[in-house]
Amino acid sequence: MTMRFDILTIFPNFFSGPLDFGILSRAIATGTVQVVTHDLRNFTHDRHRTVDDRPFGGGEGMVLKPKPIFDCIESLDAANPSDTIEFSSEQHVNQIDEGEIECNKSIDGIASKSTRDLTRQSVILLSAQGKPFTQATARHLAALDRVVLICGRYEGVDERVADLLADEELSIGDYVLSGGELAAAVVLDATVRLLPGVLGHADSSRYESFGVPDIQPNDPTDGKTPDGVPRSTHGAGGILDYPQYTRPADFRGTPIPEVLAAGDHSAIRRWRRQAALAKTLRNRPDLLARAPLTDEDREFLASLGFFAARANS
Numbered sequence: 131m132t133m134r135f136d137i138l139t140i141f142p143n144f145f146s147g148p149l150d151f152g153i154l155s156r157a158i159a160t161g162t163v164q165v166v167t168h169d170l171r172n173f174t175h176d177r178h179r180t181v182d183d184r185p186f187g188g189g190e191g192m193v194l195k196p197k198p199i200f201d202c203i204e205s206l207d208a209a210n211p212s213d214t215i216e217f218s219s220e221q222h223v224n225q226i227d228e229g230e231i232e233c234n235k236s237i238d239g240i241a242s243k244s245t246r247d248l249t250r251q252s253v254i255l256l257s258a259q260g261k262p263f264t265q266a267t268a269r270h271l272a273a274l275d276r277v278v279l280i281c282g283r284y285e286g287v288d289e290r291v292a293d294l295l296a297d298e299e300l301s302i303g304d305y306v307l308s309g310g311e312l313a314a315a316v317v318l319d320a321t322v323r324l325l326p327g328v329l330g331h332a333d334s335s336r337y338e339s340f341g342v343p344d345i346q347p348n349d350p351t352d353g354k355t356p357d358g359v360p361r362s363t364h365g366a367g368g369i370l371d372y373p374q375y376t377r378p379a380d381f382r383g384t385p386i387p388e389v390l391a392a393g394d395h396s397a398i399r400r401w402r403r404q405a406a407l408a409k410t411l412r413n414r415p416d417l418l419a420r421a422p423l424t425d426e427d428r429e430f431l432a433s434l435g436f437f438a439a440r441a442n443s
């Protein structure tokens with residue numbers, strides 16, 4: 131089944147770059163995902179194709195009007211919306227479809243907010259004021275059939291879009307972008323690579339930074355294999371992935387950690403787990419507070435001063 135993304139934007143051609151390379155481009159070419167952009171100016175009715183207006187109450191800048199956005203989303207309830215660009219990696223060009231695009235008939239239209247089945251569809255407003263977009267959000271979205279991404283511009287979007295149309299507002303970080311298109315591309319990329327079959331090996335998306343937990347709280351094995359080696363060597367349960375090295379073994383006088391070349395797989399597992407913990411402590415100590423940790427992890431982190439630093443903070 132094809133997952134479908136609809137992107138509402140005033141810059142539909144913005145997406146030709148991000149969608150034309152690598153994993154995203156392949157996922158489109160194989161039909162795993164369908165991406166359709168909708169130009170909000172095609173849902174205006176004045177000569178100047180106006181999508182914005184001044185803010186009530188005064189203040190700087192302009193605000194995206196609600197009507198073109200509502201009209202566009204309501205058109206997605208029909209099987210064949212017009213005024214779209216469908217991305218086709220087979221041709222490696224953006225195909226501007228003047229009329230109807232061929233929709234995947236198994237994908238339902240976007241229902242009104244009150245009747246929308248949130249286990250299958252989601253309408254998302256990209257916004258600096260949104261909830262943080264995380265790997266867990268990407269996993270949630272990857273389980274849906276259809277996702278609509280609304281890209282704001284200017285000073286933002288009339289709040290009635292968030293209230294009456296969108297299921298949630300998502301932010302890709304604590305900074306302000308000039309438009310939602312980059313954020314939509316980030317959400318799209320992070321989600322599509324999690325779809326079954328998109329990455330060469332299914333474990334690639336499970337065992338990486340922010341990966342799913344594979345150590346349960348109160349695990350009687352303390353997260354170890356029967357011979358006492360850490361089972362998890364990766365970013366299980368939200369920590370960062372371990373550092374990677376490749377040839378040459380000595381680069382500009384800096385050798386790789388010896389353990390990685392010695393062929394002792396138990397020692398490599400233990401080193402990777404500890405390197406992942408150390409890196410998380412260095413760059414994202416906030417993640418350690420919620421990560422499932424084994425007793426051995428805790429001892430290792432204590433040796434690096436983690437718990438003492440927390441107690442003092």
Ligand code: SAM
Nearest residue numbers: 256257258282285286301302306307309310313
């Ligand atoms: N006045 C808004 C504020 O202070 O929150 C910022 C508006 S921003 C200049 C224009 C558009 O960029 C937003 O409507 C949103 O769609 C997008 N945007 C900006 N920062 C974002 C972020 N961190 N995550 C997601 N979208 C963002």
